[in-house]
Amino acid sequence: MYTTKALKSLFLEYMEANKFEFSPRELFEPVDYILQLGGKRLRPVLLLMSYNLYQEEVSQSLPAAYAYEIFHNFSLVHDDIMDEAPLRRGKATIHHKYDINTGILSGDVMLIYAYKYLLDLEKKEAIPEVLSIFTKVSTDVCIGQQYDINFETAKQVTIEEYLQMIELKTAALIAGAMYTGALLAGATKVDCQNLYEFGLNIGTAFQLQDDILDTYGNAATFGKRIGGDIVQNKKTYLVLIALERANSTQREELENLLSSRPIDEAGKIEKVTQLFKELNIKELANKKRDEYHLKALENLNDLAIDKKKLIPLKEVADSLLQRVQ
Amino acid sequence: MYTTKALKSLFLEYMEANKFEFSPRELFEPVDYILQLGGKRLRPVLLLMSYNLYQEEVSQSLPAAYAYEIFHNFSLVHDDIMDEAPLRRGKATIHHKYDINTGILSGDVMLIYAYKYLLDLEKKEAIPEVLSIFTKVSTDVCIGQQYDINFETAKQVTIEEYLQMIELKTAALIAGAMYTGALLAGATKVDCQNLYEFGLNIGTAFQLQDDILDTYGNAATFGKRIGGDIVQNKKTYLVLIALERANSTQREELENLLSSRPIDEAGKIEKVTQLFKELNIKELANKKRDEYHLKALENLNDLAIDKKKLIPLKEVADSLLQRVQ
Numbered sequence: 001m002y003t004t005k006a007l008k009s010l011f012l013e014y015m016e017a018n019k020f021e022f023s024p025r026e027l028f029e030p031v032d033y034i035l036q037l038g039g040k041r042l043r044p045v046l047l048l049m050s051y052n053l054y055q056e057e058v059s060q061s062l063p064a065a066y067a068y069e070i071f072h073n074f075s076l077v078h079d080d081i082m083d084e085a086p087l088r089r090g091k092a093t094i095h096h097k098y099d100i101n102t103g104i105l106s107g108d109v110m111l112i113y114a115y116k117y118l119l120d121l122e123k124k125e126a127i128p129e130v131l132s133i134f135t136k137v138s139t140d141v142c143i144g145q146q147y148d149i150n151f152e153t154a155k156q157v158t159i160e161e162y163l164q165m166i167e168l169k170t171a172a173l174i175a176g177a178m179y180t181g182a183l184l185a186g187a188t189k190v191d192c193q194n195l196y197e198f199g200l201n202i203g204t205a206f207q208l209q210d211d212i213l214d215t216y217g218n219a220a221t222f223g224k225r226i227g228g229d230i231v232q233n234k235k236t237y238l239v240l241i242a243l244e245r246a247n248s249t250q251r252e253e254l255e256n257l258l259s260s261r262p263i264d265e266a267g268k269i270e271k272v273t274q275l276f277k278e279l280n281i282k283e284l285a286n287k288k289r290d291e292y293h294l295k296a297l298e299n300l301n302d303l304a305i306d307k308k309k310l311i312p313l314k315e316v317a318d319s320l321l322q323r324v325q
Numbered sequence: 326m327y328t329t330k331a332l333k334s335l336f337l338e339y340m341e342a343n344k345f346e347f348s349p350r351e352l353f354e355p356v357d358y359i360l361q362l363g364g365k366r367l368r369p370v371l372l373l374m375s376y377n378l379y380q381e382e383v384s385q386s387l388p389a390a391y392a393y394e395i396f397h398n399f400s401l402v403h404d405d406i407m408d409e410a411p412l413r414r415g416k417a418t419i420h421h422k423y424d425i426n427t428g429i430l431s432g433d434v435m436l437i438y439a440y441k442y443l444l445d446l447e448k449k450e451a452i453p454e455v456l457s458i459f460t461k462v463s464t465d466v467c468i469g470q471q472y473d474i475n476f477e478t479a480k481q482v483t484i485e486e487y488l489q490m491i492e493l494k495t496a497a498l499i500a501g502a503m504y505t506g507a508l509l510a511g512a513t514k515v516d517c518q519n520l521y522e523f524g525l526n527i528g529t530a531f532q533l534q535d536d537i538l539d540t541y542g543n544a545a546t547f548g549k550r551i552g553g554d555i556v557q558n559k560k561t562y563l564v565l566i567a568l569e570r571a572n573s574t575q576r577e578e579l580e581n582l583l584s585s586r587p588i589d590e591a592g593k594i595e596k597v598t599q600l601f602k603e604l605n606i607k608e609l610a611n612k613k614r615d616e617y618h619l620k621a622l623e624n625l626n627d628l629a630i631d632k633k634k635l636i637p638l639k640e641v642a643d644s645l646l647q648r649v650q
Contacts, residue, residue, distance in 0.1 A: 128452050131440065
């Protein structure tokens with residue numbers, strides 16, 4: 001079995017050997033650019049891990065891991081255009097470095113190349129199902145993105161709607177990666193399905209953690225500005241649970257704060273976090289994330305494998321879901 | 326065997342039964358909108374025709390025909406954003422009717438649904454090859470679009486480069502549709518390949534015809550404004566062949582005209598067409614289009630079918646490539 005670090009190294013080697021060194025460069029150079037900005041490579045590593053639960057040698061699943069990473073980055077490229085985001089991982093987004101048209105067209109070709117890599121898989125008999133699950137979860141990502149856009153202007157968003165949105169936008173792709181790794185490795189349908197559910201639950205936990213870290217994280221390790229969601233008036237889990245728990249005075253204050261764009265952003269962040277504190281939001285959000293984490297671990301209980309093999313997977317989940325004090 | 330009209334009807338019925346009536350409507354309603362704007366349905370009809378050369382009953386190939394039509398419309402949606410085009414088939418483009426973000430995201434989901442319909446094909450054993458050819462030609466469309474963008478600001482574009490661009494941007498998808506129809510119908514590899522080549526040649530002829538009609542067509546039947554390419558300074562085949570044939574005085578005049586944006590657009594169109602007349606451009610362009618048409622017909626010579634079956638296919642080509650007087 002491979003360690004997480006070894007799987008990531010294998011994947012990075014594969015990426016390096018499969019750069020988008022094609023012509024015309026105006027189309028493909030931006031693809032290389034975005035893929036080389038780094039990141040945790042979470043989806044490909046999880047896909048390889050899922051495969052590695054059933055097979056010692058993982059190289060056959062590398063094209064699928066790459067496909068999921070390419071799709072994930074495609075979705076970032078197009079989302080960053082829609083969100084008018086200038087930065088991604090501390091570097092210029094494609095549409096800022098080049099232009100919007102480049103972001104659109106290079107993104108399109110990435111989506112096509114994700115399919116191309118899945119079609120490159122050696123296990124030809126698995127291709128229709130691998131592509132079907134990929135098509136399903138990539139549709140989910142688009143639907144999730146649409147809900148996210150809708151929520152920006154929606155008067156009210158329920159917690160249930162929010163959780164469904166992040167399941168579609170974030171967790172589905174992770175679930176698809178888990179399913180695909182196991183499927184390619186010859187796991188049973190039941191195991192594939194359990195790993196898919198694991199992906200949905202752990203992916204939702206990751207997004208809740210992201211919401212928590214955006215307010216309570218450490219700027220140095222989080223990599224984004226603390227309080228960014230508050231400044232942008234995003235309806236995160238923290239905000240929605242706060243609105244649910246607030247008395248009418250608190251709700252009015254929170255709604256006023258989160259529909260304003262004051263110059264004193266630090267003051268706004270402080271007022272919102274003060275309200276969060278009164279309402280015990282950090283604890284409630286931690287609890288919700290832990291619920292999903294626990295459900296994810298339960299999805300692993302019935303897998304037809306030696307339970308020791310689950311250690312690296314559980315470690316990755318733990319390291320990404322560390323409780324914020 | 327079906328008539329062209331019958332195939333188009335069958336396809337329109339299938340489309341009607343497979344509308345994008347999903348939620349969220351913000352994402353899928355624009356897809357229905359663009360798909361219902363009409364058009365010749367050339368790619369799906371050609372795919373069905375190619376299938377019908379080998380099989381009497383065509384219904385099994387309808388999902389593939391739909392996939393090609395969805396992809397074609399996806400490419401129009403994203404191209405129209407890039408070109409800032411307000412109108413498509415006389416109606417508002419998606420990004421004008423809704424907004425750019427809707428155009429991007431609804432376009433993305435269309436690309437994914439094109440794959441989804443191909444995965445729905447009953448002939449499961451053909452799916453990997455059907456998807457590979459689709460992935461190849463859809464990549465070609467993106468590359469062709471990039472060359473088209475590059476040519477806008479390029480100082481010089483050779484005729485060879487232009488013909489390669491339209492082969493990628495326009496003809497490749499038609500070629501893929503022809504190949505896929507035959508493949509699904511169980512044709513030999515040689516026949517599939519010949520029909521692919523037919524598609525490349527006839528698709529290039531269609532685009533050359535489009536260039537010709539843009540200057541010499543009848544406004545009522547062409548559906549676009551006559552002289553639009555000239556107004557927009559597009560480097561069409563007509564312009565490139567004119568630049569090649571022009572003496573230094575004529576070239577200078579043409580280059581000046583085609584780098585200007587005068588208020589008197591009609592005057593500009595008249596001056597350019599006068600130069601075209603001096604250089605015999607209409608005749609030269611007709612000749613080039615006829616060359617591709619002839620090559621396309623030659624690609625049909627060696628097919629392992631009764632030649633009478635080719636009549637509807639040849640009629641479609643003839644009707645779209647009528648000589649402009």
